[in-house]
Amino acid sequence: MPIRRARPAVTLRASTCLTNHKIMSVVVTKSSPAVVAGPFDAGIVHLSSFDRCMGPTEVTLLLVFDQPIDQPVKTIKNALSQALAHYPPMAGRLAATGGDGELHIACTGEGVSFVGASASCALDDDDVTRSALLHGDLAVGYPAEYCSLIDPLLLMQVTEFSCGGFAVGVTWNHVIADAAGMAQFLQAVGELARGVPQLAVVPVRCEVQGSLPCLPPPLVAAMRSHMRVETEELATLDVTIPTSLINRIKFECGGDCTTFEAVAAVLWRCRTRAVISDGDHDASVPLAFPSNVRELVGAREGYYGNCITMQLVQATSGTVAGGEIKDLVRLIKLAKEKVPDIFQNSGADGETGSGGDRDQQQLAPPRYNTLGVSSWRNLGFEAVDFGRGSPARVMWKAHPTVGLVCVLCPPCKGEHGVTVVSRCVKPKHADAFVAELAALDV
Template sequence: MARTMSSVRRGAAELVAPARATPHEFKPLSDIDDQEGLRFYRSGLFLYRRRAAMDGVDPAAVLRAALSEALVHYYPLAGRIVEANPGRKLLVECTGEGAVFVAAESGVAMDELGEVTGPPVPRHEEFLCAADGAYADGGVVGRPLLYFQVTRMRCGGFVWGLQICHCLADAAGVAQFMTAVSEFARGVPGAPTVKPVWARELLSARRPPPRDVATRHHPEYEPVPDADRDKVSPSDALVHRPFFFGRREIAALRALAPPSLASRSSRFDLIAAFMWRCRANALQYAAADAVRVQFVVNARGRGRRSNATPLLPDGYYGNAFAFAVAESAAGELRRRPFAHALRLVVDAKARAMEEGHLQSVAELMAARGRPRFAVARTYVVSDITRSGLDGVDVGWGTPAYGGPATATLATFHVAGRRNGDGEEGIEVPMRLPAPAMERMVAEVARGLGGVDAQAEACLAARL
């Protein structure tokens, strides 16, 4: 082994090309894909325990071969991004050069990582062959689009690490590609069962852009006033803590809202609104400061319930989401009841789901130089509980954990279990400065307290 880092000995990085010849062509990304805020690498980790039936089988060799086969079908991922001027439009040159692959060995056993239910994964830097966020400043142009590391653990299990350029795929697209790799790893006949679809033109702006491009309000791309008065940044010394929401917590939140509002609020709406309010209070923003919650609204499957033609075909693996944004003065969020925050979240989601909203974002990107979405005084959160990342089976069974490697100022809703009784629910990782985290814990406890009788009654009615 050539390189040592902590407990991991990495082999030399190699390029894995598609197993067979693929077209050499240029494929434009959509105007949702190539926005400034997505020009980075996102990371994921999949933890597999030892399976006796697979003893003697090298997971690195299996996944290397499966990756090569999957890249035949997902050949743009084996290419490189180029930037066209004017307009900074991104295209993928399908060169077939391949993805980076590293095999590694660790002296650590899987059990030493503890029970991993959400990010950050312990020792995650050791399981990624390109450090998380390594290209945040270097950009994505001209670099490999995909990095794999397979780390064999001392116990016979292994960790599969992924870094992928966010411009190529969102969480659902990543899960689709990883599922394809897993099918080849297991020898599924006719793999991949979901055929990849490029079709990025469906989410691209009209050329030339129409004069009335700003027909919709997109606050996510408008700066927050006095952004320098934020109370937290990635450079701060931050502590991590997960918050769990099971049946009782969800019932308690529903009991805090009027029935008409609670009935049209999803679990995500309830938790996102609650955590937004608690976080803003914990960070002690000034009463007049505008604070936001920003979250992802997926466009996949839109139209099926109404029997309309879906916006996107099955197999589309590009970025297919808009950001919904709710905003309130911090003082109003603090003073008014929970229903105020919840109503803002529900209404923001409804606006982002309106017909034509995502196309309007694409037009805005092309017309206004692909602005970066605002993050100052903003709680950014994504729901990945239904992404499928936790079910990727490469022959060793489903992973003990499958999902993001880290959570920074942006966070996720992930499937989790309550310590003690193992109840399934939603886990929300949070990173804040230590004093703010202490206040956050108190805010969450206070917000969920005092409604126990109502919550239990609501829970009993739903069981």
């Protein structure tokens, strides 16, 4: 199965009231943003150390549904309004505490920004639709590189296609939730859209004081550094790592290999070969990946705040570019096994005796040499259902200010492999990166 290369990015102007945007041959017509208000309870949510790791950065998700439902814009907007009664922080705003500037979430009920839209194409126009998904105007974005205190914590757009299918674009401030938490919220919106009388999961956002461990300050600082705005010009690519290649790697590893480990190893080696010169065998080329630690730290069921840490795999370019994939898998597995060390002997002051925090401080070296790989598989996005079943496609929408990362997306209908959306190479390295990927599938 060939590796698929995305089309070049298309620059779009910002949306205003009922504007049209042409994406190749696609026209997306948007309504004026409406505010879906939430409950006002005057409460506040104190940010955990996990929340502070993320900072007010923007994340965008696209859910594509090929089975039509009745009036998707109206149906989902109404369900969103009902969901906010169960998730009041989503309708709140960030605010600063006292004179120290420490941020918290104020449950002001100011609401979520919601946009209804229509697209001129059908979802089975594959090439056009794929370009629209990657680079099109199917989601609402924040006006600046970072989310401000006055911005909604959640933005949503529902776009109807000419075939009756629809796409749901969700953009959120990372402080409010990680990907697993947002998947839980969207499942709740789906349940309410279907008329389910009671949510399957009772949401929890404000943990009892001390119930989540305090991450070591060096780790918080390192993760915030990794989340900083990207200034490099990077290529947005949409590729599929074939199932045949993944299965071959698992066989070579004696079955002791997950899909994530196999795909991360492939991306790490291929990108290193594409961007590092042949003579620079000693260059540091770290691989960073997040881990969902809800079970590890005993977070309560239904907790939808941030609960991830970043783990680092250190290696030289010679080791990564010249090594066997199974050896890179082994390095990734060893890093995953060290995740519990972050919390070992961790006290209220955030200090730890494990040394894991010292490893995290190494996230910095040459910025372009570092690759981040994240997985949105098995988090619950694939289970979101607004009335006619699960999405045909779930994907991360890359922002121009986010980079050096690859996101593994849930399976697409009709495709055999793992879809990866990435902004991890400069345009001059894009062809070499895709060629390296293709060379493995032989």
